[in-house]
Amino acid sequence: MPEKPYDHNQIELKWLARWQNADFFKAEDLTSRPKYYLLEMLPYPSGTLHVGHIRNYTIGDTLARYKWMRGFNVLHPMGWDAFGLPAENAAIANRRHPREWTLANIAYMKQQHRRYGFSYDWHREVSTCEPEYYRWNQWFFLKMLERGLAYRAKALVNWCSKCGTVLANEQVVNGGCWRHEDTPVEQRELEQWFLRITAYADELLNGIDKLEGGWPERVLTMQRNWIGRSEGTDVDFRLAGTGEPIRVFTTRVDTIFGATCMILAPEHPLVARLVREEDRAKVKRMIDDRARRDPGDLVKEGLPTGHYALNPYSGEQIPIWVGNFVLMGYGSGAIMAVPAHDDRDFEFCSRYGIPIRPVIRPVEGELAAEGALESAFVDDGVCERSGEFSGLPSAEARRRMTAKAEKEGFGKGSVTYRIRDWGISRQRYWGTPIPVVHCPGCGVVPVAENELPVLLPLDIQITGTARSPLEHVPEFVHARCPKCGGGARRETDTMDTFIDSSWYFYRYCDAHNDKAPFDSAKIAYWFPIDQYIGGVEHAILHLIYSRFFTRVMRDLGLIANDEPATRLFTQGMVIKDGVKMSKSKNNVVSADEAAERYGSDTARLFVLFAAPPEKDVDWQDAGVEGMIRFLGRVYRFVTRNAAARGGSGAADARILRKLHQTIRKVTEDFDSRWHFNTSLAAVMEFVNHLYAAEAELSSSAMQEVLEKLVLLLGPFAPYVAEEMWEELGRTGPVFKQSWPEFDPELAREELAEVVVQINGKLRGRIHLPFGTPKEELERAALADEKVQPLLAGKQVIRAITVPDRLVNFVVK
RNA sequence: GCCCGGGUGGCGAAAUCGGCAGACGCAAAGGACUUAAAAUCCUUUGGUGGGCAACCACCGUGUGGGUUCGACCCCCACCCCGGGCACCA
16 A cells, blocks of 8 residues: 555544544543543633643643553543633723633633643533632632631732722732832732631641652642741740730740840831831831832841830840831741841841840850851850750750740740731632622621522623722622621622632532532542642642642541642643743744644644653754654554555564563553653654564564554554554544553563673673573673683683673773 | 752753663754655764774763762762742741
């Protein structure tokens, strides 16, 4: 049969049409077949996919197809993270409704997904901006409210006085408003909703140990640091004069005799009272300034209040300052400054001439003289000048000093976390309405469960002014109080979109349930996720929130698993010309362009072949050409040999061995580290061998080789594999065939190649049967014609032999 | 500043357990086919030196040390690149 040219467009469009309405990738709930839940992070529907997205989904799709071929019941869903600020910005810029804009983007991107042959079960598609989805956000919120996991508190927000609106953090550019860069952002205090993630801080931290091995180490490290557990001591100093307590948290209570001042965060509640009238403006400036600046280039500044605090251990009076580097959100918002033993305090106190008093000496060394330190001594050591605690090692002093505080009631041992409660209020339109009303009589009242969803009104003008766009919609704002039936004002804040993505993967298991977020039995079947794939940029927020939601849902009795996913894979980016693809750099390669020019099979192959999936890859057109060349090479070979009469058969054994070695290599890559670049290299190498042996293969060997080759390529290049499968006269989609097994006997080389070294340098190779005993190996190595002359006149001191691999002679 | 990654040909990379450095692909050069070109197929391709040649010798995985019969791989110090965190008391 004559070969056919590889026309990728014709092939891909043919199968695209055939697959359009097929239900190929439907996952079955609750079967006895082994399940495999494979998930890629759902995208924000920004408008169009580029080849960076394609890489992410190709990694997942290739694995999904392999698992199908391995007989798994694969759940491979896709959805849309469809709420969010860009839709609102687009509305302001183009006068297009966020919903309309979002839905159009989704429709377009879905076609792009199909064009690439991604094997999603579209029956389970989830779009987070639909009431069918977000009503369950509201439901979870109510459950958390009932359990005290949702609460209101005052918090600072970014405010632009020109827009008259709240700014999201990403709308703050260099300390100014994104639309009015000359207008500095101010900090305003607003009542906001929070979720009590800190209640789970310890559990989230301890759970990390169990993810070890399944999640990348650096993600786990980032999460540990983010939670930031510190053990220390709360100590109440007393305000001189009134005696009222001022609490500080310290991990180094052993240094407390060296405290030479106390510093309050500018937002600390006492500051308003203690600071002199004429300094109020300075404090306000400190607060705004900190919000605007990179924390890196903030210079430590302070302001004395003129008041004093009493150290409960020494009775000493120390001055109280306000300092811009003290954080209100951590500990109690007040610190004791021990400049001799803390770098930050050292810097601050040096600047303002506050005494620096060493009270810890190195274990082997002298206590530094007062004022003699060049920098803080921050290590543990031995306490000195510390009253009854002098002479104690730091750790012991901490224990005894904490015990004393507890006994005398001025403090206690304490654990503090860096992680804060999750502020979920957004003064935005395009998000999930928070389901509560504000009643003048009853206060904050939750909407009844059977009243959900609180629908986001669609008739709205988005102008970018006012506290929140929803405030302009009277029929939304005017509500009845569920408790007393009187008039009430509906909450106009919407939820952070991280809520949407914190539990969407549960919804995939039961996407159309209108009675509950999902059926728990289905979750029990599918969960936990076997493999989650996404960008490392979500290592902290999305993945911690998801772990938090999972635990809340477990405690609500809805699910049994503690963690959402047993394995996580973070893939690298696709870059172009050495930099990240972005619209502003004008170097974006669109998914459409790649598919039209090269075909989606080729694009898929390139992103897998260019580097292992965890590394960044540079999109290079020349490299892509190489992949289309390879597919053409395979395609022509298969088509011209599909019905060939067959040759001598002289190469049969050799090629079949190579075939089984190739199957082994590809299978091992799938089952271990997903280095598809080496899998594909092995297949290419095999094809190179086929070209060399084409005339020497018997017809039966050829048939077997062609069939297995097509199956091997199936997960990587689904279109051309399907076409070739048909050319071979076979029916049924490739991904429903069994993955080829390799036979270790057939894959084995006849003879082992044993390397001969002299003093570690390669000098020759000998070929011997596998399992040749050591002595014989050495005898053969000595007899080798290349080795022999080099050993003449030398004395062999030792021979190191690795069976079937190597002999190394150590000579003098 | 701290914590992770990483540094291998002209380029992307491979070497999975301390045992043949550079598989596979790109680019480049040469050849075959063609009126010609494209496409395709074949060959060569880490560096230096030598040989008409098959080939031979030496050097070579960021730098400098170390461990080892043997190091891209392990240890110590340093340089460079990328990422994350960054006043968390």
